[in-house]
Amino acid sequence: MMEQTDAVAALSALAHAGRLEVFRLLVKAGHAGMAAGKIAEATGTLPNTLSAGLNILTHAGLIHSRREGRSVIYSADFKAMSGLLTFLMEDCCSGEPAICGPVADLARAGTCAAEGCA
Amino acid sequence: MMEQTDAVAALSALAHAGRLEVFRLLVKAGHAGMAAGKIAEATGTLPNTLSAGLNILTHAGLIHSRREGRSVIYSADFKAMSGLLTFLMEDCCSGEPAICGPVADLARAGTCAAEGCA
């Protein structure tokens, strides 16, 4: 169960054009992930600025990294992403399911049960 | 279709413990909404500080207000909420649906089609 503090950290991390772009890039990249250098290249960010952003996303639990030779590969944490969405939708339309049925369905579906979902 | 600029505004608005609490309170309140004073009471915020927060959430498109007598009633914008979730999940696991099936379902469901959904 995600707490408000964690949610604020995750939302803060994503509330920045550059970091949001990076995160969505990693979401698309899936488990394969992307080397920091490739991300910098794709987004046109200076390496040190990007590194600061990756650090913030990592501490927010939204991404994680592994070293491969000289490169550090970053990838999205789908479980954390799912947890954040679930938190945001919690108690949505409580008592009035007619208001936002599809969103409520989303909340129920918002657990990442698939095998490979890290 | 939500753009990155809008998403960053919405995420920034939510990336604050007090505002996130207010938003979730309004999500629970549904269409009935809540008067500013009641929100201040429920969250223990000074009226002026709360007003600044409500203003930020409003400009981000996440909530809207209507006047009723002396009170101003605030309520969540479920359509905007849904749009933000959809944006965050866009292209999730593209090419590898096995990674995060439930989340992908969420993305497809993330449009608020219900009648009363403002």
Place this chain on the structure above:
DNA sequence: CAATTATTTCTATATTTCTCGAATTATCGA
């Protein structure tokens, strides 16, 4: 119209966050 209640705006200060240049650490190949 005066008093009361509800909320917002104005203004200033304190704090946090962002970005970049420079220096540092880590890994690999010759």
Place this chain on the structure above:
DNA sequence: TCGATAATTCGAGAAATATAGAAATAATTG
């Protein structure tokens, strides 16, 4: 070990954000 490549850390200045006191606006009641 030396040089090259990949990424991170440090430090400082600039910019954005948060909070609160005081004043102002809006709507209702006597």
